[in-house]
Amino acid sequence: MTKRIIPCLDVKEGRVVKGIQFVELRDAGDPVELARVYDEQGADELVFLDISASVEGRKTMVDVVQAVASELAIPFTVGGGINALEDMKRILRAGADKVSLNTAAVNNPDLINEGAAFFGSQCIVIAIDAKYDESIGTWRVYTHGGRTPTDRTVIDWAKEAVERGAGEILLTSMDEDGSKQGFDIALTKAVGEAVPVPVIASGGAGGAEHFLDVFTEAKADAALAASIFHYKETGVGEVKQFLRNAEVNVR
Amino acid sequence: MIGIIDYGMGNLFSVSKALERIGIPYIISESPEELNKTKGVILPGVGAFKDAMARLRETQLDQFIHEYVDSGRPLLGICLGMQLLFEESEENGRFEGLGLLKGRIVHIPDRDANGERLKVPHMGWNKLHFHQDAPVLEGIEDGYVYFVHSYYADGVDKKTLLASADYGVQVPAVVGRDNVSGMQFHPEKSSTTGMQLLTNFAKAMERSEDML
Numbered sequence: 001m002t003k004r005i006i007p008c009l010d011v012k013e014g015r016v017v018k019g020i021q022f023v024e025l026r027d028a029g030d031p032v033e034l035a036r037v038y039d040e041q042g043a044d045e046l047v048f049l050d051i052s053a054s055v056e057g058r059k060t061m062v063d064v065v066q067a068v069a070s071e072l073a074i075p076f077t078v079g080g081g082i083n084a085l086e087d088m089k090r091i092l093r094a095g096a097d098k099v100s101l102n103t104a105a106v107n108n109p110d111l112i113n114e115g116a117a118f119f120g121s122q123c124i125v126i127a128i129d130a131k132y133d134e135s136i137g138t139w140r141v142y143t144h145g146g147r148t149p150t151d152r153t154v155i156d157w158a159k160e161a162v163e164r165g166a167g168e169i170l171l172t173s174m175d176e177d178g179s180k181q182g183f184d185i186a187l188t189k190a191v192g193e194a195v196p197v198p199v200i201a202s203g204g205a206g207g208a209e210h211f212l213d214v215f216t217e218a219k220a221d222a223a224l225a226a227s228i229f230h231y232k233e234t235g236v237g238e239v240k241q242f243l244r245n246a247e248v249n250v251r
Numbered sequence: 252m253i254g255i256i257d258y259g260m261g262n263l264f265s266v267s268k269a270l271e272r273i274g275i276p277y278i279i280s281e282s283p284e285e286l287n288k289t290k291g292v293i294l295p296g297v298g299a300f301k302d303a304m305a306r307l308r309e310t311q312l313d314q315f316i317h318e319y320v321d322s323g324r325p326l327l328g329i330c331l332g333m334q335l336l337f338e339e340s341e342e343n344g345r346f347e348g349l350g351l352l353k354g355r356i357v358h359i360p361d362r363d364a365n366g367e368r369l370k371v372p373h374m375g376w377n378k379l380h381f382h383q384d385a386p387v388l389e390g391i392e393d394g395y396v397y398f399v400h401s402y403y404a405d406g407v408d409k410k411t412l413l414a415s416a417d418y419g420v421q422v423p424a425v426v427g428r429d430n431v432s433g434m435q436f437h438p439e440k441s442s443t444t445g446m447q448l449l450t451n452f453a454k455a456m457e458r459s460e461d462m463l
Contacts, residue, residue, distance in 0.1 A: 251395040
């Protein structure tokens, strides 16, 4: 089984936001064009996070999903703005392989059961934003893009989500996110040991060696990164070559 | 023309888009009459075995599939569609399949031979190991394909096992006999390797020859 490398793209009103620095691009904001570049570099999957604030933006996301599905033959996940079974239907029928739920699942955990029953667990990714809390000695779940602390601990929530039918956990460390100091090994390892489904580590990637660490030390099944790929600090192909040299199994 | 069998189970969009990309005309249909006009059919599928078989029986597509295979035209089952080709499944009980291939569908063990825990579903890219030559495998060099499944085919006849992947157990990945074939992974999501596999299926269809 290979370890997966997953670039993440933020999409707002149908356009990719955050600077993407690829010289070969005609239009750095076109999700389809960027998806194609990452596909050619050897990305194993893609995640699109819809950060549109408007209803129109959400509708545009369906067009983006359709266009990406028409162009690409690799799996992709769509997160952001999915609050009901109807939203999942819209995105999955447009051609996405998985949907990722975060705040909506915490607020209404039955949504996980509904989605898994309707589409199967393999379609349902639960995204968890985690931050270490010294007062409770473990990681706490945050919602609303990391703005709102909840009463839930990450380990318990991950377990519950899987029991309800989540097929995968996308785990973002708020402590490491943006630090470029490496993925959160302790967090990723703890969640990986707690649940029987694949865990995608996210937050903190600064270089190829960080991917090696999270795969070998934390036993992550996949690792996600945004800025280091967008700003060409390293490429998907380079990370994979580094991993290959270290005898990590990659495609 | 390829027919994609629409029985309400699974993502027909990605299969049809993959065919468009490699330039193969298709129809999506639930009507045996329409599907019977094609030169090859694909049975896709995502979801539970029991529900899928129930849907095939309700719509009498099970009968159609048998007649189609008897006519000598190629059939390709993908993911759950491949599992349905076998005799039976133990997914949530015990249910009879189409019985076109020998073997039964069982749960992937959650430990490997060394007692190491395995994540189930088997999700992600895994390497194909080839067991015999077949037209459907022509030109496949980089053998990585995308899997998403929790059950696999056990007791598969050696003669019908074309390729497998290792995941604690030997997971039959490409199976087939005569004009019946199946892929446990998703060729439509398996990048250039997957596109080559679908192209090979279409070529076999055009030649109207057996897949083996």
